[in-house]
Amino acid sequence: MATYPIRIRALLKGDVTSITAIVSHPMETGLRKDDAGKTIPAQFIQVLTVEVNGKKMMESHLNTAVSTNPVFNFKLKGAKLGDKVVVSWTDNTGEKGSGETTIIPG
Amino acid sequence: MNVTRRNMLKHLGSGSTLAALLVSGLMKPVTAFAGPWSKPSFESKDMAAAMKNIDAAAAVESKDILLTAPAIAENGAVVPISVVSNIPNTTRISILVEKNPMPLAGSFEMAEGALPDVGVRLKFSQTSNVRAVVTAGGKSYMTQKEVKVTAGGCGG
Numbered sequence: 488m489a490t491y492p493i494r495i496r497a498l499l500k501g502d503v504t505s506i507t508a509i510v511s512h513p514m515e516t517g518l519r520k521d522d523a524g525k526t527i528p529a530q531f532i533q534v535l536t537v538e539v540n541g542k543k544m545m546e547s548h549l550n551t552a553v554s555t556n557p558v559f560n561f562k563l564k565g566a567k568l569g570d571k572v573v574v575s576w577t578d579n580t581g582e583k584g585s586g587e588t589t590i591i592p593g
Numbered sequence: 594m595n596v597t598r599r600n601m602l603k604h605l606g607s608g609s610t611l612a613a614l615l616v617s618g619l620m621k622p623v624t625a626f627a628g629p630w631s632k633p634s635f636e637s638k639d640m641a642a643a644m645k646n647i648d649a650a651a652a653v654e655s656k657d658i659l660l661t662a663p664a665i666a667e668n669g670a671v672v673p674i675s676v677v678s679n680i681p682n683t684t685r686i687s688i689l690v691e692k693n694p695m696p697l698a699g700s701f702e703m704a705e706g707a708l709p710d711v712g713v714r715l716k717f718s719q720t721s722n723v724r725a726v727v728t729a730g731g732k733s734y735m736t737q738k739e740v741k742v743t744a745g746g747c748g749g
Contacts (some may be wrong), residue, residue, distance in 0.1 A: 503708070516716070518694065533630045537707070544707040547627045550635045552670045552690055552698035552716050560712030561701075 497572045498593025502536045504563040505593060509556065510584065516544035517549040519536060535559065535576040539566050568591055626702050627685070635697050640689060640724070644695045647687055649726045652733035655680060660725040662740050666717060669742040675712040676725040678734075683709035685728035691737075692721035717742045 494509045510532065517529025529551055537545040545561055559574075566572075570592055575585035637643035644650050657679040666672045676686050686709055687700040693716070701711045709727070717723075717740060724737035 539706070542704070543626065544704050545703045548630045548635070548712075550687045550695055550698050550701075552693050552695065554714040554716055558712075558714055560675065560709040560710075562710040563706055564708055565706050 489580065489582070491584040493574060493576075493584055495572060495574050495586050495588040497570075497588050497590040499566065499568055499590050500593035502564055504566045504570075504572075504590055506559075506561045506563065506572060506574075508535075508537075508559045508561075508586070510535075510559075510574075510576060511556050512576075512578065512584075514553055514555045514557060518551075519583065530578055530580050530582075531578045532557065532578045535574065537561055538573045538575070539563065540570050565585075568592065599609065625738065626648040626704075628734050634700075636695055637697060638695065640691045640696050643689055643695075644726070647697065647700065647726065649687070649728070649733035649735070651728055652735040655727070655734035655736060658727050658734060660723070660736050662723050662737055662738055664671055664739075665688045665741045665743065666745050669717040669744055671714050671718070672717050672723075672742070673714050673741060674723060676710075676723075676727075678709035678727045678729065680709075680727055680729040682729050683729040686711055687726040687728075688713065688715065689726065690715060690717055690721050691724065692717070692719050 492511045496507045498505050512532055513530055515527055515530040519527045521527055531551045535547040536543055551581050570590045573587040577583050634646035637646050659677040661675040674688055685702045688698045689696040690698050698715050699713060703709060720741045722737045722739050724735055727734045
């Protein structure tokens with residue numbers, strides 16, 4: 488089974504937390520063909536959520552147009568140092584992944 | 594009539610609970626996420642259909658949306674796009690690439706405490722306008738700019 492590493496960073500500066508999440512994911516469009524001329528089936532993240540201390544803050548709905556190994560930048564206001572940030576995703580084939588980090592000084 | 598005091602209180606109790614739920618629901622629309630991934634929206638084949646499917650057909654141009662995109666992208670497979678909305682009560686930012694086979698690239702919804710400030714990297718199949726659509730207080734706003742692509746990102 489394929490694995491999809493995820494890296495997350497959450498940096499607090501002033502009262503704004505900047506979150507960067509990088510997911511290793513093919514984000515295959517379903518429009519490309521392999522060397523044999525066979526269409527490579529679409530595989531792309533459809534839903535990506537950001538939770539802070541268990542509360543959902545962001546929900547992103549995505550299409551095949553998001554680049555391979557996608558990078559997301561989000562911002563929060565009012566979160567605190569040490570708060571737990573969880574980023575989770577689900578793709579169109581049912582694969583799922585998530586990662587977590589704590590907010591550190593930026 | 595056979596309404597005991599106890600039953601009466603029960604009925605009143607459930608009624609006021611319902612009212613409280615309704616009020617809290619009305620007071621906090623920003624914490625509600627709009628539901629599952631929308632196949633019709635994401636599979637729309639042109640800008641007009643996509644705009645209609647995300648309830649933004651009546652979007653008005655706004656200078657309070659800051660859309661950052663390169664004027665020229667050498668690699669259409671990785672085009673960095675960021676959108677910041679300065680429109681109060683922004684609850685959703687959608688990004689559409691007009692000339693892509695499916696224009697709607699992503700929709701980002703935020704609860705209270707999340708800022709309307711998102712960055713993502715997108716594929717462009719060719720030179721195209723990229724459009725940011727903001728939903729705020731039940732209305733839609735938009736801005737767009739052109740990205741010239743020298744090598745497409747969706748080819749095979």
